[in-house]
Amino acid sequence: MPQVSQKGRQMPESPIRKLVPFAEAAKKKGHKVYHLNIGQPDIKTPEVALKAVKDNHIEILEYSHSAGFESYRNKLSQYYTNQGLPVNTEDIIITTGGSEALLFALGSTMDSGDEIIIPEPFYANYNGFSVASGVKVVPVISTIDEGFALPPVADFEKLITPKTKAILICNPGNPTGYLYTKEEIQQLADLVKKHDLFLIADEVYREFTYDGDKHYSVMNVPGLEQYAIMIDSVSKRYSMCGARIGCIVSKNKEVMATAMKFAQARLSPPTIAQIASEAALDTPQSYFDEVIHEYKDRRDTLISELNKIQGVKVATPKGAFYCIAKLPVESADKFAQWLLENFDLNGETVMVAPAAGFYSSPNVGLDEIRIAYVLKKEDLVRSVQILKEALLQYNK
Known part of the structure; x- marks a missing residue:
């Protein structure tokens, strides 16, 4: 059998x-x-997103560009710029959810047997994505007693081996709700530059911060351009989990050219959902x-x-x-x-x-x-x- x-x-x-x-x-x-x-x-879900789909009169449901609609990427670039993130249209590839963006990130930066360090507890599917990519997760434990703050950088550093290719964080965190400080992000930035690693940041909950605390993105760190990969999604921001639209963002040209090959292999992200996601960017503050x-x-x-x-x-x-x-x-x-x-x-x-x-x-x-x-x-x-x-x- x-x-x-x-x-x-x-x-x-x-x-x-x-x-x-x-x-x-x-x-x-x-x-x-x-x-x-x-x-x-x-x-x-914002009415403007649903209305864009309801009012659309598509006669042929065509493939989109493998990187996603150019109009959507242009608008997304403007959205990030308004958020204080220096992201250009060519730095963005639209994906089928943040999940596919993570798979593209792993596939573009790691080979089978390579290692990725992740503070745990972490989004459960990071385990699944890593298994699917043949990558070994090396956890560094954060604790409830410390409010799940970033573990000391020394804890990360002692886990780095010749097989280590990246550190992955979720900011703010799922499942902990922890929001990394600017200082913590800078510590990780210094570490990945020191050891020539990628810093992959899942930032799908960026808007959801409380008590006056601000989100600090990996795309904001000067000198980190070649090391930073950002994962994003419309799922939580616009309550559009079923749209399955996300993106991978990086200023590293080689990473994006490689991710594009994965994007071409799966042809294109969903057309109707991109229409809704592009319209969602007009959601009022x-x-x-x-x-x-x-x-x-x-x-x-x-x-x-x-x-x-x-x-x-x-x-x-x-x-x-x-x-x-x-x-x-x-x-x-x-x-x-x-x-x-x-x-x-x-x-x-x-x-x-x-x-x-x-x-x-x-x-x-x-x-x-x-x-x-x-x-x-x-x-x-x-x-x-x-x-x-x-x-x-x-x-x-």
């Missing part, structure tokens, strides 16, 4: 989606499930002001409620819309499944993402969960009430 590939066997399951069958079973029992497990915003205000309120509500539960520890996120909570359980995996299979509070339960899947180090984060605060405040309060009661029953 034919066998699947070793690479396929090593491909990790999504910690976010693997509990879906249990959630579906809970719903079939008539239970309401509050989804704290996935970063699908409930914020409305008032939209973002309202969204950020709403998420800050949700964050404050969630953290306040979680802090009321005895034995729960949580780091206050500075950006994005996630937090990591440490629970008084041995296995968050088993607890998350139990919540869906065996528990309800007046017909309601919650779905969370066990955080062990956001680490590549074995046996780390076993008692942690990731919560996405993408629900309205009253639903978050109710969800934490359910979580509190569930922990009491579970630990009996």
Whole structure:
């Protein structure tokens, strides 16, 4: 009998989606499930983006340019310039989501067996993308006690080998919500220049920052032009996860020429979704002001409620819309499944993402969960009430 590939066997399951069958079973029992497990915003997609698709009269749904519409890239360049990032049209390739941009970045900078250093916990799919690319993830652990701040640069430096090709960060972070300071980004910039590495920054949550803190991009660092690769996406910024439009950005000509070969091999990014994404760039600032205000309120509500539960520890996120909570359980995996299979509070339960899947180090984060605060405040309060009661029953 034919066998699947070793690479396929090593491909990790999504910690976010693997509990879906249990959630579906809970719903079939008539239970309401509050989804704290996935970063699908409930914020409305900007009307200007939806209108561009509704009002379009395309007669032939053609391929686009492999790098994406030139009109979109021009407009995107202007958007970045307005954000204070010196990005030109030729520095951008449009991709099928930020996911494809990451795959292009790995494929353009690494060979099979090469190593990439990533502060963990990290976006779970970095594991999957690395396995698919034949790249070894070398984790450097950040901790809840330090609020998931950047580990000391010395911790990175001792992990660098001749096989190391890049450092990858998510800023602000998924799953931690940590926002790297200008000083931390500069420390990483100095390190990659010293060791001739790439610094890949996933910046899809750039707009989502709180408490007056500012996002500092790798594209802002003078002298880092040949080392920096930025990953971006419309998914969270405009609540357009289903559009599957992102981009890879770099001033390194050789990197972009190489990424273009991968772009040509997959032909082109989605045409209709590019129309929506280009129009989304006309979204008024008032939209973002309202969204950020709403998420800050949700964050404050969630953290306040979680802090009321005895034995729960949580780091206050500075950006994005996630937090990591440490629970008084041995296995968050088993607890998350139990919540869906065996528990309800007046017909309601919650779905969370066990955080062990956001680490590549074995046996780390076993008692942690990731919560996405993408629900309205009253639903978050109710969800934490359910979580509190569930922990009491579970630990009996």
